[in-house]
């Protein structure tokens with residue numbers, strides 16, 4: 001796992017752009033999301049690898065280091081868990097599933113492999129995923145989410161030392177919480193292995209938090225998901241991430257929004273306010289024209305099919321798309337006409353169609369322009 005090729009993991013080329021990487025990540029993350037693969041260890045591992053690959057490839061600095069130096073360019077002790085290559089607390093993994101797992105993923109660094117406990121450091125950013133329907137994305141919604149967090153231990157009031165005792169300065173790092181190590185050609189700042197970043201040594205740890213100074217808890221946050229949000233976008237809740245230590249500011253909470261595929265509508269990838277759907281119509285309706293009902297996100301509407309409508313024609317239903325995320329502009333719905341050839345005909349229907357065909361023999365260019373054009377081209381080719 002430590003030698004995974006991040007590009008291979010995401011199934012993208014080495015010259016893939018940010019967008020390709022993001023798309024590939026979203027697709028795979030959805031596929032291997034633990035919500036969708038309960039009790040599947042393999043999927044869980046895969047999910048973690050995907051997170052890790054994305055963590056590196058979505059960060060321009062880490063990506064550049066990885067592109068130039070491979071794994072030597074990235075501090076393995078800091079990957080995935082708490083801190084990133086630059087020591088800045090980064091995501092541990094996507095949430096939205098089993099609690100125990102959220103803890104281990106979000107606070108993967110808690111026992112010392114990440115940049116979590118550095119002295120007076122800003123809290124790590126947290127990541128959480130939610131999946132919503134297309135209807136919800138179109139309307140926007142408020143969602144309550146419960147996320148794991150830490151609070152100050154009420155026994156030792158955050159010192160980590162047993163009441164009546166106090167912590168002393170760590171002798172390895174002299175209280176800075178970090179040490180410098182050489183790795184490949186880099187000089188890397190790492191969390192102090194002795195004090196795990198706290199800068200303190202505690203001889204008699206507090207029994208409740210075991211010296212950590214804080215205990216796990218949960219908090220509920222209301223997330224306002226705005227109308228028009230698209231699959232793969234994220235919302236930042238400033239200061240709602242992991243609390244900082246020793247008075248440092250908290251990290252941010254990132255809500256990754258996934259929009260589920262809809263049974264009828266597809267969003268236009270280049271213009272996410274527009275929707276597309278298929279509209280099967282009968283051959284007589286296509287020929288004669290008529291009124292048909294089409295679905296929209298808020299009920300059915302009638303549209304008229306012009307006489308002589310061809311297969312593949314797009315009929316636009318104005319204003320029945322999705323609201324723009326940052327303006328009040330609303331997109332359109334495009335119905336893609338599929339002219340359906342009737343099957344399982346009754347004898348009477350066959351008779352009528354045969355008769356139609358007979359009187360249609362010798363149709364002129366104005367009635368079947370496409371067929372005529374085709375025959376003309378064949379004639380030119382072979383005669």
Ligand SMILES: [Zn+2]
Pocket residue numbers: 153154155156157158160161206207208209210211212213214
């Ligand atoms: Zn305590």
Ligand SMILES: [Zn+2]
Pocket residue numbers: 170171172173174175176177178192193194195196197198199200
């Ligand atoms: Zn130390």
